[in-house]
Amino acid sequence: MGLPRRFVLGWAAVLVLRAGELHALEFSGAALVNSQLREREGAAAIEAPTNAYGALIGTNVHHGIGGETYFRLERDWSRADGASDFYLGFARLPLRGFELSLGRQVLDELPGALYVVDAGRLRFDRGGPVGFSLFGGQPRYFEPLQGAELVSQDEQMFGGSARLRWVALGQVVVSFAQLQRQQRRLNQLGSATWSHTFRHLRSQPQAYALAAYDSAERNVQQVTTGVGLLPHPRVFARIEGSYYRPSSRSPAALPGLDRFVDPLFSLISASSLQQARCGVQYRWRETVWWSADYGLQAFEDSNGQSITGNRGSVGLVWLPEGDGLEIVRSEFGVTDSRGGSLFALRAYYENRVYQRILFRTKMEVGRFDKITNEQDIVVTSRVGVAYELAPGFLMEVNVEGNRSPRFDYEFRLGAFLTYNLHYRDGWQAPSLERPVLRYPGGWAG
Amino acid sequence: MKYPDWWAAILCALLVSGAIGCRRWLPTTSYLQPRSDSVSRRSTRDARERFDHQLHRKALRAKGIACIDCHSFALRIETDDEDLAKTLSAYALHPRSAACHSCHLPGQQKMFAAPRQCLSCHRNLWPLLPDDHRAGWQTAHAVASHADTERCQDCHHQQECVDCHARRDTLDTRVHERGFRFFHSIEAWANPMQCSSCHRADFCIQCHRLSGVRGAG
Incomplete structure (x- = not known):
């Protein structure tokens, strides 16, 4: 990992050298070191995974120059081969009303495999009625949660977008992006997004719509339209409908699948999915919200059979005293699909009322009944207490107790160190007093 | 060593209800100072x-x-x-x-x-939470963020997008709890579109085909 280290140090050196001529400088960032001792049924030894994360955002560094960095380092101290590193960083350079962003990603996932890719964007958007951007390079999905690293990483993406804001009709963004792998075109997506709030109407409907068309596959990939309403000062409702037909189903996009026998392909190739969902939230008191939502999905599998799925949930958010220093969230959800049925109860409590101390706990209990005749109960729970060692510097000790079909028991003892920085011209905001802005229940989860 | 299935759930439920129920009677020391008046109201004061x-x-x-x-x-x-x-x-x-x-x-x-960041002056963000963020926002924000990026940037850094969408957090779970892997097939069959908002199809293939995990049942 010599390259990202040099890149980080170089970027830091630029910032330090510029520090003498800073004005209206603003920095925010975070550094986290999370460690756990993990013991579970059947494991030969106690495992000791450790993750480190870091992010730094600089704004208005000398004539509007700014930048953002992010890295993740993973290591399991109980195993010699458990290392994985990821680094991302980009700089923003103002150029006569334009903004040029240049970024680099580095992934060191497999032994001997180091991927380094670059991308750039030119943007003109000063908040007026018109804005546009052009971008090109290699896409940002190196974090392996999005795609498998065993698929070729030789991908390129380029395109552009234009934004037009008209007070009477709302805002429209039109964009185009082409993605290709090893010189083969995977998709060529044109999309248009529109949003507008009708403030003159009584319930102030907030309407939005998205349409995406893949010209390479001649496929309407997605159409989504919805509206959010305030029919009553205490009630917020949202209705949404979607049509979805993924076009990335070519052999180039999905290698390694036997399309005739693999049931997974039926799921991935879900065609002509139609979805209707609605949600409502009711402010019972100033500090208590109830929410409920329901979604119905219908799609065809690769054999042309129609499949439906239902998801619904009810949720509660309670803010004792109403200041966000204490948060109670609870949700009960039901899912019924071809894969089986699931009942899940989730609860979360957070308390930062006492100075320099944060207490939080969460639990999820899920009972599932799969089509494969597997039935079981999954329990996940965590209790953590954090102490603010210095402004923005938190140390949390937490305990996890989990139960699953695979492990009758699993314990984790964790130590999480977090440093949150928000610096602006000599003023530093203490982070513990900042309430965490999380979305209340329902779809928001 | 065999533990009863429900012990963790019961222990956690007791801890949660105990902490909530006893919060008014927790001791007050130099560290355990209850919230001050300046932050204890639902206001932007x-x-x-x-x-x-x-x-x-x-x-x-x-x-x-x-x-x-x-x-x-x-x-x-x-x-x-x-x-x-x-x-x-x-x-x-x-x-x-x-x-x-x-x-x-x-x-x-x-x-x-x-x-221009809200946090430059505001610490108590709850009064600032827009109405449309309170129900269904996690699902609806994709379209809204495409349509009006500037509105997001009023309060959020772009880094926050990366933090949720591109951060693989295996120790401090954020999106899916640890038990999710055991029933994710039920969720995926209910709404495949939901999975594709973060994962590409080859992410499924990684485990199901290349690592030998059985099909999508």
């Missing part, structure tokens, strides 16, 4: 109290902004009650949020150097 004339003096002078531009001296108070007059006077002199937002509100161009 914390931002007003943060204002510092000294910090703004140079910038206000450079832009030619005088006292009267923010403070109203036009109010005439006719009362014999001196205390009431003082209260009304202080209230009338206090600038409303528009005075701050004329420079600090995102999108304003009056003073280029004025910080």
Whole structure:
């Protein structure tokens, strides 16, 4: 990992050298070191995974120059081969009303495999009625949660977008992006997004719509339209409908699948999915919200059979005293699909009322009944207490107790160190007093 | 070693209800100080109290902004009650949020150097939470963020997108809890579109085909 280290140090050196001529400088960032001792049924030894994360955002560094960095380092101290590193960083350079962003990603996932890719964007958007951007390079999905690293990483993406804001009709963004792998075109997506709030109407409907068309596959990939309403000062409702037909189903996009026998392909190739969902939230008191939502999905599998799925949930958010220093969230959800049925109860409590101390706990209990005749109960729970060692510097000790079909028991003892920085011209905001802005229940989860 | 299935759930439920129920009786020491009045109301008063004339003096002078531009001296108070007059006077002199937002509100161009992040002044973010963020927002925000990126940037850094969408957090779970892997097939069959908002199809293939995990049942 010599390259990202040099890149980080170089970027830091630029910032330090510029520090003498800073004005209206603003920095925010975070550094986290999370460690756990993990013991579970059947494991030969106690495992000791450790993750480190870091992010730094600089704004208005000398004539509007700014930048953002992010890295993740993973290591399991109980195993010699458990290392994985990821680094991302980009700089923003103002150029006569334009903004040029240049970024680099580095992934060191497999032994001997180091991927380094670059991308750039030119943007003109000063908040007026018109804005546009052009971008090109290699896409940002190196974090392996999005795609498998065993698929070729030789991908390129380029395109552009234009934004037009008209007070009477709302805002429209039109964009185009082409993605290709090893010189083969995977998709060529044109999309248009529109949003507008009708403030003159009584319930102030907030309407939005998205349409995406893949010209390479001649496929309407997605159409989504919805509206959010305030029919009553205490009630917020949202209705949404979607049509979805993924076009990335070519052999180039999905290698390694036997399309005739693999049931997974039926799921991935879900065609002509139609979805209707609605949600409502009711402010019972100033500090208590109830929410409920329901979604119905219908799609065809690769054999042309129609499949439906239902998801619904009810949720509660309670803010004792109403200041966000204490948060109670609870949700009960039901899912019924071809894969089986699931009942899940989730609860979360957070308390930062006492100075320099944060207490939080969460639990999820899920009972599932799969089509494969597997039935079981999954329990996940965590209790953590954090102490603010210095402004923005938190140390949390937490305990996890989990139960699953695979492990009758699993314990984790964790130590999480977090440093949150928000610096602006000599003023530093203490982070513990900042309430965490999380979305209340329902779809928001 | 065999543990009862429900012990963890019961223990956690007891801890949660105990912490909530006893919060008013927790001891008060130099560390365990309950919330102060300044933050214990559902208001944005914390931002007003943060204002510092000294910090703004140079910038206000450079832009030619005088006292009267923010403070109203036009109010005439006719009362014999001196205390009431003082209260009304202080209230009338206090600038409303528009005075701050004329420079600090995102999108304003009056003073280029004025910080525009909500957190520059506000600590208590709950009163600022937009109405549409309170129900279904996690699902709806994809379209909304494409349509109006500027509105997101009023309060959020782009880094926050990366934090949720591209951060593989195996120790501090964020999106899916640890048990999710055991019933994710039920969720995936209910709504495959939901999975594809973060994962590509080859992410499924990684485990199901290349690592030998059995099919999508």
